[in-house]
Amino acid sequence: METKAFQKIYTKITQITKATCSLNAEGVGYEELASVNGRLAQVVKIQGENVTLQVFGGTEDIPTNAEVVFFGRPPTIKVGEDLAGRFFNAFGEPIDGGPEVEGEEREIGGPSVNPVRRMQPSELIATGIAGIDLNNTLVSGQKIPFFADPDQPYNQVMAMVALRAKADKIILGGMGLTNDDYLYYKNVFDNAGALDRIVSFVNTTEDPPVERLLVPDMALTAAEYFAVDKNESVLVLLTDMTLFADALSIVSNRMDQIPSKDSMPGSLYSDLAKIYEKAVQFPEGGSITIVAVTTLSGGDITHAIPDNTGYITEGQLFLRRDTDIGKVIVDPFRSLSRLKQLVIGKKTREDHPQVMNAAVRLNADAVNARTKLENGFDLTDYDERTLGFAKEYSRELLAIDVNIDVDAMLDTGWKLFGKYFEKAEVGIKEDMTKKYWPGKDD
Amino acid sequence: MKEKKLTKGKVRSIIANLVVVEADGPVSQNEICYVDKDGVKLMAEVIKVNGTQAFIQVFESTRGIRIGSDVEFTGSMLEVTLGPGVLSKNYDGLQHDLNKMEGVFLKSGDYTEPLDLEKEWEFEPVAKKGDTVVAGDWLGQVEENTMPHRIMVPFKFKGTYKVKSVVKKGTYKAKDTIAVLLDDKDKEVPVTMVQKWPVKIAITSFKNKPRPFKLMETGIRTIDTLNPIVEGGTGFIPGPFGSGKTVLQHAISKEAEADIVVIAACGERANEVVEIFTEFPELEDPRTGRKLMERTTIIANTSNMPVAAREASVYTAMTIAEYYRAMGLKILLLADSTSRWAQALREMSNRMEELPGPDAFPMDLPAIISNFYSRAGFVYLNNGKTGSITFIGTVSPAGGNLKEPVTESTKKAARCFYALSQNRADSKRYPAIDPIDSYSKYIEYPELQDYLKKHISEDWVEKVMEIKNHLIKGKEAYEQINILGDDGVPIDYHITFWKGEVIDFVILQQDAFDEVDRSSPIKRQKYMLDKVLEVYHTEFSFDSFEDVNPYFKKVINEFKQMNFSDFESDNFKKHEKELKKIIKERKVKEEEVAEQEESN
């Protein structure tokens, strides 16, 4: 990063912690960028003369006489068509050996969209995965994370969703991505011939963790360029937001803030909301959709990170291994798409809401039956039927390797209802059963 | 009044949106000031004073503010502007009109006028020359979205005044003088249609506030029938994410029997407000046939908007509600979510390094919450008319655990508790209000009981108690079956359980997205409750427990078809008939019952 000739150089650091350092300086603006011995840093606190900097690369090795230069501006990124197909680090510097991007310089983490200028999302995003399209339909302009334990194949599912989503641009924000996963994404996109519509900002496990804090804002500022300036539909992938939140807690703990639940900063909700709320449908047709990953520890969604995330995002997709069928499924109970009602039965067939709900309800009965079985009780005929239903439902609809269109999903639903149940047991509105109930009975 | 010299100051320190200012004169707590950022003035509020240092929370991003930046104090607290035209507006938390702001993105310091000052109103005088008036008394009225909007003696006026003159019927702009009053020293005081009021202070220009006693219909069965809320009552909806808080609140805002609805979208999703913006101008008020937006004001401070304004947003909404209540109207005030407001307080308190209370929330959180809830209520105005604010807030407990400070503090303040259960939401039993944990204190009020007896039926309250009892019995039977196994319990247990399920599926569950089922008037609720009780009181005979489940599924199915059909329509009656037939199939004949009793 270039410095300007007239800039004053400070060489007297008064305090150093793991993630921050402080010094006396004048005329500094809040959230301004600086460099500390060449390492990028940002102003996080000013008390009179005393300025505290968060050093993204960590403070290892920083001496008290390190050279500190202030840039007079907050972090920025240069935006332009040339971003497409490129790979950058958290600071927006190329890591693919290509040239610097030419374009307009924009502050990252910019202002929010006026809520009255937003449009209501209404475009269905088809993924072919029935656990998503049937039960938790995605809509462009939505923000939704995968909740998954670290051993679940969330990066694979996310790459699959991204490629099938028909977005004009896909922006990958990688935080604490292993080098293998980074290369995996690169390969998948390359093989799909999609590299030219992908922009990546990547912080790998080899990079300092605090740098991750810049990744979502970098990715979303680029996304806003394509969605607002070019009216494109942009899909932003953020993985792994748990590691982003961990980096937040490192910084806030260094700044002696009182931690709230699970040692997370008290502002975690607002910090995450600022990122996720960048998802939007613009009136001119452009949109930003955010699909993220929040890794769980031992499936615990009450931990502060998934908990706050769930309160912010428009649903969550919960991945779990179903041992009955030996496959990873999108859990029908814990998963939710809050925007699905904007499209199901409207952009999809009329019976969609009813089929979806009935199947989930019958599946809940199967869970009860399974509990009975585990407690050593006899099963009723109905119990047996729900179990049979649940297994086929899991294999034919919930498994992440299913790839069919929504009508086929609905037909499969009706087929299974007819196979295992009476109409009254399914409890769907009469005008629907009349039309779709399989077989010839009345 | 003498021109006061306003205090000025300079920025001394910045941590996120907490800024410390060195002030050159007097500063008061909660005073509003503006921080100059390269020529743009950013609004802020004093939250603590220490010597000459004022601690202020800036209602905008503080990015770019510098040490030494100029600060101007205003001498007044955060105030809202009240006058005709507040209805149908979309405001931010500080009452700036969002529709007047230019561009797609919000700009810091873009503060727009809350009212349309150029608009002309048809004014009609109500007070006469010589009348003695006090704050809140009606001087005249204009028509706002076809509702009378009273022009009142400003709430800030202390003592009694004499009306010197009121303008004639005609068209006036909001800031035209519409009356001249004389104070106790015979000094003339002009009054316009616009007044200001500080949001943190309750408007109390009414005669008295009795205990509320009138049922407030929400159209939602599990509320109206089981745990009713009253006009002027308070309630809250805690629940983990995805359990249906927002959908429930939106349903209430659409269906409830209110003159005016004020919605504070406090720190939640922008798309949820967009849903209101999109739907309300189209949807009709089921009672008046007019568009919902005409009776609605929205205060939007969504989660990505400035955190410090979150707290202000709920107070702004409450003050607007109080203004309309003073006109003798029924206001429904909704806030989603009050936890976000509490979190905003926590962020600030932490930055000021105050001694933290439980879960790092400020120590005085319970007092702040109960003070806010106490501003709701049913009132008699000085002119004998009545008005009310019914307030329902949502609470978003961390990890869905109700043992946390916001839920616990709210429980002490609000009289209705609508607990949303994760289990019910998971099995799509919406609305997920737990019928056993939830309560309404009002149903114990003799005032309300009398009202229900008179307006619904003499035995209504007993029936409601009975239904609640059956739900508990159903749950107990379910637990026994789970412990002892299907065949380890008498068939009766299965029947009791399934009768409970009938209540659950028919009364408790309601499809918020179904054209018909979404709202159920109290007359229909009574009809269905009677029907369900009829089933409950019927003795059925089964040979095996295996027959119980499929049989009741059929019963439930017919009931549900009734819920999906227009009340008393042909379809409704068709399914009612079908239901009768099904009941007959297994009903124990009178003689058999007698025989059984004899043999016992």
Ligand SMILES: Nc1ncnc2c1ncn2[C@@H]1O[C@H](COP(=O)(O)OP(=O)(O)O)[C@@H](O)[C@H]1O
């Ligand atoms: N009464 C209802 N009927 C049907 N679906 C509902 C109902 N209540 C909630 N839902 C479903 O649950 C989702 C989450 O509800 P929401 O009110 O947004 O939850 P919360 O505000 O508690 O996080 C909705 O998007 C909808 O799909």
Ligand SMILES: [Mg+2]
């Ligand atoms: Mg909500």
